[in-house]
Amino acid sequence: MNGKVSLKVSYGNISYSLEFDSFISVLSGDSGTGKSFLCYLIAMKEADELGHSKSAVEIKANFPIRVLPNISAWRAVLADIKDSLVFIDDNCSFTASEQFSSAIKDTSNYYVIINRSVLCGNLDGNVYKLVKDNTLGQIINVPFPDGIEQ
Numbered sequence: 001m002n003g004k005v006s007l008k009v010s011y012g013n014i015s016y017s018l019e020f021d022s023f024i025s026v027l028s029g030d031s032g033t034g035k036s037f038l039c040y041l042i043a044m045k046e047a048d049e050l051g052h053s054k055s056a057v058e059i060k061a062n063f064p065i066r067v068l069p070n071i072s073a074w075r076a077v078l079a080d081i082k083d084s085l086v087f088i089d090d091n092c093s094f095t096a097s098e099q100f101s102s103a104i105k106d107t108s109n110y111y112v113i114i115n116r117s118v119l120c121g122n123l124d125g126n127v128y129k130l131v132k133d134n135t136l137g138q139i140i141n142v143p144f145p146d147g148i149e150q
Contacts, residue, residue: 008060035114039089043067
């Protein structure tokens with residue numbers, strides 16, 4: 001994917017408006033700012049689309065949005081995701097592995113890794129800090145390691 005990915009997620013009076021333009025972005029922030037809740041809302045909408053539930057979550061995006069679950073078969077799930085913005089919550093320890101770094105190198109996706117701290121194992125990218133009003137704060141640009149193109 002190239003260009004910017006715009007995303008608006010709404011649920012009741014809660015709304016996130018985010019924009020990503022990097023192969024890898026880390027969404028960081030203090031506890032309680034809504035990082036994991038955002039991922040949960042996206043997963044709820046995915047369940048709606050599969051016919052498993054009916055929620056009041058609304059998502060507007062210029063690319064498909066997916067959540068990569070914290071399961072041992074994450075590689076198989078990832079292999080089926082194409083041209084999407086993929087959210088990965090901070091409970092997914094595989095993001096710090098060499099296997100994950102290798103698996104995403106040649107994909108057509110953008111990745112948003114939710115992590116309370118800025119460090120994400122072998123991955124570097126743009127770091128966005130989510131602040132309490134569901135907006136993105138400071139952006140820290142970090143160079144990519146060899147072998148990963150932005």
